[in-house]
Amino acid sequence: xxxxxxxxxxxxVFSFLFYSCEKNEETFTDEASEMDIIxxxxxxxxxxxxxxxxxxxxxxxxxxxxEMKIRSKRITSRYGISGKNIKSTYSKAIQGFTGRNLSQxxxxxxxxxxxxxxxxxxxxxxxxxxxxxxVSSLPATVQNKAATENSVLPNGEFLxxxxxxxxxxxxxxxxxxxxxxxxxxxxxxNIDTNQSRSFVGGSWEDExxxxxxxxxxxxxxxxxxxxxxxxxxxxxVSVRILDANGSGTVDGMxxxxxxxxxxxxxxxxxxxxxxxxxxxxSRAIDDAFRNLERTTYGAMAAGNSDDDTQFYSPxxxxxxxxxxxxxxxxxxxxxxxxxxxxxVDRWAPGTAVWSTWLNGGFNRISGxxxxxxxxxxxxxxxxxxxxxDGSVSKGGYSAPIxxxx
Numbered sequence: 001x002x003x004x005x006x007x008x009x010x011x012x013v014f015s016f017l018f019y020s021c022e023k024n025e026e027t028f029t030d031e032a033s034e035m036d037i038i039x040x041x042x043x044x045x046x047x048x049x050x051x052x053x054x055x056x057x058x059x060x061x062x063x064x065x066x067e068m069k070i071r072s073k074r075i076t077s078r079y080g081i082s083g084k085n086i087k088s089t090y091s092k093a094i095q096g097f098t099g100r101n102l103s104q105x106x107x108x109x110x111x112x113x114x115x116x117x118x119x120x121x122x123x124x125x126x127x128x129x130x131x132x133x134x135v136s137s138l139p140a141t142v143q144n145k146a147a148t149e150n151s152v153l154p155n156g157e158f159l160x161x162x163x164x165x166x167x168x169x170x171x172x173x174x175x176x177x178x179x180x181x182x183x184x185x186x187x188x189x190n191i192d193t194n195q196s197r198s199f200v201g202g203s204w205e206d207e208x209x210x211x212x213x214x215x216x217x218x219x220x221x222x223x224x225x226x227x228x229x230x231x232x233x234x235x236x237v238s239v240r241i242l243d244a245n246g247s248g249t250v251d252g253m254x255x256x257x258x259x260x261x262x263x264x265x266x267x268x269x270x271x272x273x274x275x276x277x278x279x280x281x282s283r284a285i286d287d288a289f290r291n292l293e294r295t296t297y298g299a300m301a302a303g304n305s306d307d308d309t310q311f312y313s314p315x316x317x318x319x320x321x322x323x324x325x326x327x328x329x330x331x332x333x334x335x336x337x338x339x340x341x342x343x344v345d346r347w348a349p350g351t352a353v354w355s356t357w358l359n360g361g362f363n364r365i366s367g368x369x370x371x372x373x374x375x376x377x378x379x380x381x382x383x384x385x386x387x388x389d390g391s392v393s394k395g396g397y398s399a400p401i402x403x404x405x
Contacts, residue, residue, distance in 0.1 A: 052098050132364055176376055
């Protein structure tokens with residue numbers, strides 16, 4: 001069961017960039033930094049002529065991709081829109097399509113159509129995080145250190161402090177869908193290549209590193225080498241919504257969510273460690289995640305803007321099956337740049353986290369992106385719940401620290 005404690009709220013402001021994780025940390029603790037000047041996302045980030053058209057829900061079309069394409073063509077043909085201008089369709093997370101080369105007149109006609117619920121611009125997203133310093137092998141460390149430090153297990157497995165803090169268990173036979181920059185092949189990861197997909201063109205394989213890092217925290221094998229994940233040995237599915245430069249679109253994001261909604265099974269989890277750096281809300285994104293919950297549950301990163309989550313989609317959601325996660329340090333303190341708010345359900349380790357990386361390597365980076373997969377792994381092992389051990393407060397809000405036991 002989710003537990004939240006509200007003390008008071010604060011309001012701040014931000015710049016448009018898509019957050020994922022933050023800088024590589026040389027220490028485990030964070031120090032306060034000056035706030036950036038924040039502004040809302042403006043129309044200049046919208047893709048010219050591209051709009052997300054969401055239909056009024058009709059259960060007879062739910063999950064039926066072919067029928068949704070026919071419905072989209074039927075509606076667009078009323079306004080002289082060519083079927084070639086239907087860029088993509090959605091059938092379950094939301095019902096609708098993204099159109100391209102649409103005139104303002106056509107957009108207004110679609111908004112007034114009796115079958116259309118609403119229309120939103122399609123935006124470009126850019127990731128905002130540093131690469132850190134990838135290495136081919138993990139640093140030497142001491143066996144059986146305290147839970148706040150990295151250590152080595154007797155079998156030679158590197159135990160990141162975050163996994164030690166929240167706990168770990170055998171995840172074999174369980175599956176987590178990773179909505180991110182893809183997942184790179186790695187000896188520590190069991191990737192379901194048959195179900196993995198890309199919604200940015202090209203392969204589902206990660207060319208950025210971020211998604212591979214997230215996957216390792218969730219599910220890296222307990223194989224006597226490399227790192228170990230929370231639900232070690234679980235299967236991960238790559239749902240690639242960011243390209244090699246960390247860029248994507250709202251359309252690609254919703255395509256990925258729709259794919260998971262259509263294909264994930266009950267008891268499987270998802271992790272979403274991406275979002276907008278500036279304040280931005282989208283009814284389409286929020287609706288897509290609300291409906292994803294009908295399939296299964298998962299974790300999402302709260303964001304790294306040192307701001308209230310009420311200004312960000314989908315992090316503002318307060319629902320039963322989406323667990324919004326803040327980044328804490330190894331002294332159970334909030335990271336200086338972690339978002340906070342009423343919708344933050346849990347805090348988890350996200351500072352100076354070692355995990356898997358590109359080319360079979362490893363990396364240590366920080367952010368709520370690193371905190372969220374700890375909770376996704378816990379949910380995979382426990383079902384839609386976590387145990388707790390202490391709490392973290394920030395911005396007038398307090399929430400428990402997630403643990404496995």
